[in-house]
Amino acid sequence: MKRTTLKPNQISLLQRIHIDGWLLLGLLALMAVGLITLYSASGQDPGQMERQFTRLAVAAVVMLVMAQVPPMAYRRLSVYAYGLGLLMLIAVLVVGVVGKGAQRWLDLGFIRFQPSELMKLAVPMMVAWYISKFTLPPKHMQVGIGFAMVVVPTILIARQPDLGTSLLIASSGIFAIFLAGMSWKLIGFVAVALGAFAPIMWFFLMQEYQKQRVTTFLNPESDPLGAGYHIIQSKIAIGSGGVDGKGWLQGTQSQLEFLPERHTDFIFSVFSEEFGLIGVLGLLAIYLFIILRGLIIASRAQDAYSKLLAGSITLTFFVYVFVNMGMVSGLLPVVGVPLPLVSYGGTSMVTLMAGFGMLMAISTQKRFMSR
């Protein structure tokens, strides 16, 4: 028998559909852990499992689609995406829909849309686009403009108010600038400036509920039945898990519903309670693996825009992980950041996977050109 074509192996098949195998492996592992934990955290609710599974599938499709787009196309879209996002953020503040005490949604008639989600990608795209127009490292002037591009949407989102998302967006832009090679001197200066900004933020930008979260964070036991309840119950869940955990579906804090928000923001507490420190080590290894892979993709990217975008997306992913784990274990105030790809919930998952789609596009679509 004659064969004219080589039978493509798996890697080359993945290459053909622009999927990065290592990254995919990490993401699938994470999703698996997420579904297992959610099954327990939701109280074995098949409805929630079904909805989460659907979301993951949709997000995976979004990732696949995003992976097909050439990085250069993203570059060209950067300005429009950012501009559109900014307009919508302003629109949200004016005509937005109020939900859960915050004005985050834009009702487009057929769909309710959270413009801040678009900005999670548009801000690093815009900053990467702008910085990469010039040679690296960026000059002070470019850094300043880059920061301006970050600060405006950050403040708009913080006003909604949505402290968690504004934090994510600010860091995504700042990461791009940092990776571009912003001088250490300037970094020192910005750090000092931010320190000075903190009181301004406290007195002028933060809402009462956000201030309360910070106070509660500093001393949760001061109000064990009120604002401190979440964090205390979460720490009890984590601490009582011990080294090897109470076992899957055996976490009393979660199964008996002492733990609030256990399937969304506090799902890490459920995981820690049931799988213990050993499970936590495994989960952190998966996250670290994905981050490492993302940074490798960024380093191997061909052009500055791709590098900065890939790096920023990866590091922002880490911020999710760090802030979520930090807040549920009492290291950080509770700011409403989900544990990426594990927490129950749709919008941020789609955005995250769209970002990973871009990473995959950057990883797999390289033009063979000379420098």
Next chain:
Amino acid sequence: MPAKRQHIRDHSAEANLFARRATIAFLIVVAMLGVVLSNLYVLQVKQHEDYQTRSNGNRIKVIPVAPNRGLIYDRNGVLLAENRPVFSLEVVPEKIADLDATLDALTKLMSITQEEKDSFFATLRGQRRFKPVALRTQLSEEEVALFSAQQHRFPGVSIEARLARHYPFKSTLTHVLGYVSRINKKDLQKLVEAGSEANYAATHDIGKLGIEKYHEDLLHGTVGYQQVEVNNQGRVIRVLDTEPPVPGKDLVLNIDIELQLAASKALDGERGTVVITSPKTGGVLAMYSSPSYDPNLFVHGISRKNYSALLNSPDRPLINRATQGQYSPASTIKPHLALLGLEQDVIDQHTTINDTGRYRLPNVSHVWRDWKRWGHGEVDVARAIEVSCDTFYYDLAYQLGIDKISEAMFEFGFGEFTGIDLYEESDANMPSRGWKRARFNQPWYIGDTIPVGIGQSFWTATPIQLAHSINTLVNRGERYVPQILRGYRYEDGQVELEPLKSLRPIQISEPANWDIVLNAMHDVVHGEDGTARHAFKDTTYESAGKTGTAQLFSVGQNEKYDEEEVDERLRDNALYVGYAPFDDPEVSVTVVIENAGGGSANAAPVARDMMDFYFRHHTFDPTPLASAVANQGSQ
């Protein structure tokens, strides 16, 4: 700077710069995850035990389980106080999707009133979540059946059962048994002071009166515990461990319910009391105070209207006349005084006086009159008891003097608590010099002593004291504390008898004096001129006794007491104390009827009824009593 713009970008330098920055970023990521991890290490390893404890504290709750209250039986095993399940219709609003629709449907089914709904919503406010709220209490059996058949239509609505006390004999035994009622703030405070509030953690009711109160500790039992796992709403998920409660002891009373019923019937419509005891043991066979009331009213919370009716009734039904009623003992104490006179050699068996119906002290103008206006003529001590001659005792009292009288009568238990197992007891009053000084800041006058001889003036006694003193007489000085509690009943029906409580006996120097007095009491019933001879005509048994008629109204020096003219509430109290059979007394009967008139005509017939009933039915076996006495004696 156009020149710079045209520079060819140094891609490799940029790539190196980025790689360096990416590496730094990765190292920072690792460092920060290290921080997270070390924090988790502290929580999960270093502080694990602390959080483990707090986690268990969250989920494990200890629920107290109320012990079943001990039952109360009469001496023949008739149930006097039982625990009945009461059913209430309870609603958990959090479990109901549409509360209004459910309430409407329930209203149709059970005809729930608006009042019940209002009270339901009032209770609902400020109630913990998932705690059932009663919509209707004390459901009838029909209502339970009606709802049970439709239960499936009402998720979140259920019928809850609890045991509540019930007294099947209603008002017949109220002053003996008392009742239980909901533990109130004052009870709780007492429990806290006694350090036993934990034992009552699940208990609904507590003894408030009578035996229920006096023997509360025996009846209550010991609380049990259930260790349960609860969720954040406090809902029980599963039971982890159980320590069952220890039920209270089942009590057996000396009361014979047949006799008690007969006593209540005999006193129907009267204000008065009948106390029937066994002289050999002090056991109280019957104790009825009339009028009485239904104790079941109090178990579920008496209405304000009903309570104030009881409280303000001129007949004072709330008083236990047998132990709290303070009456002039009148002539019923003549045998005791006779014994004292004989013992003190103030008189002897043959001493006589000539009774002219009037008694005067030397140099005193006041005249004390005999109840028989023309007097009894020549009487000795025995006849003075048989015909109840007052003059003889005026003189006897005068000769004895108050000091000897008070001292001796204290020994018979007058002026002291008998120690019966009821908290509702009065010590009444045995007058003395010291008492009068303390009470009125006055000296004791010789004139005060004279009416003491016929059990009047300051002397008061409770019917239980009278019964106790008669028992002491018939026992020839042996004394037993009147006891309602007979013993404890075990599951197999065996009864363990409570040991008798004996007191230091009264010893006299000439035992023959007992016989003089007791024989005289025999003649009261069987003698030709005995004051109780009509009442006890043709009995099948031989008995002895003493009548008494207590004046409540002082007749002027030269006036005559006319029953018709005196207000009913000021008419004489009729008294009778007696025992039978004369040779070997099994039973003593004390009767006091307020404002009834003379003791021979009004109290003695009631006592006879009681004795007739007792000997006709012989409803209990006296043998255990005898063996109990034997046991007591050997101790």
